[in-house]
Amino acid sequence: MRVNHRTLHTARRIGIAFIIAIGVSCGLIPSSTPPRPEPNTQSFAPSVPASPPTPTARVVKASWYGEGFAGRETTSGEIYDPSALTAASKTLPLGSVIKVSNPKNGRSVRVRINDRGPFAPGRSLDLSHGAAEKLGIVHEGVARVKLETVPAVPPSADPNVTIPAGD
Numbered sequence: 001m002r003v004n005h006r007t008l009h010t011a012r013r014i015g016i017a018f019i020i021a022i023g024v025s026c027g028l029i030p031s032s033t034p035p036r037p038e039p040n041t042q043s044f045a046p047s048v049p050a051s052p053p054t055p056t057a058r059v060v061k062a063s064w065y066g067e068g069f070a071g072r073e074t075t076s077g078e079i080y081d082p083s084a085l086t087a088a089s090k091t092l093p094l095g096s097v098i099k100v101s102n103p104k105n106g107r108s109v110r111v112r113i114n115d116r117g118p119f120a121p122g123r124s125l126d127l128s129h130g131a132a133e134k135l136g137i138v139h140e141g142v143a144r145v146k147l148e149t150v151p152a153v154p155p156s157a158d159p160n161v162t163i164p165a166g167d
Contacts, residue, residue, distance in 0.1 A: 057148045060124035062087075062100070063141060064132035065117075074115035081128070088115035088126035099148040100127065102135040109134040110150065 066082045074080050076094045092098065092113045101108035111131045118126040123142065127135070137143040 057146055059103070059144055059146050061122055061142055062125040062127055062137070062145045063118055063120065063123050064127040064129055064138065066129035066132075076114040078114055080115070081130075083130040084128055085109055085111045085131050085134070086114045086128045087111040087131060088117035089113050089124065090116060090118075091124075097150055099150050100125070100131065100135060101146040101148070102137060102143065103146055104143070105136050107135050 065088070069080045070082050072080050074086075074088075080086075087098070087100070094113055094115075096113050097110055098113065099108055099110050109131050111127065115126070118124070125145065125147065127137075129138070132138045135143075135145065137145070
């Protein structure tokens with residue numbers, strides 16, 4: 001029987017490469033079972049974060065929308081009121097409250113995100129007419145504002161939220 005040395009050499013190379021590949025991959029694959037946490041010896045205690053979340057801030061372009069949308073349903077399901085202190089954002093969670101400041105005049109207002117938008121390129125926030133008035137940007141139409149996330153506040157403590165009597 002005659003052996004082709006070229007075929008034998010190629011087969012050995014493939015075999016060696018296969019063995020090396022298996023060895024390398026076995027060394028790189030982590031264990032499928034995550035480490036177990038230590039048992040909580042104080043399970044009766046409520047979990048409390050070590051420190052409150054740090055507010056984040058960024059400067060964005062904001063516009064406002066007003067009477068033309070009054071009475072229409074927002075993404076959150078509530079009816080748009082131009083005088084309310086609300087805003088529309090493409091990314092912030094519905095129901096979240098943010099502090100919006102006008103760096104030009106130092107005015108600020110807390111608004112609740114209740115809608116999605118703006119849909120104009122380059123803008124990150126659509127303020128209600130009432131919020132734009134408080135910030136002094138109604139005449140500008142579009143302005144650079146500073147957004148800050150604020151810790152969650154129960155509705156009863158938020159001055160921007162009105163709770164109907166009997167609730």
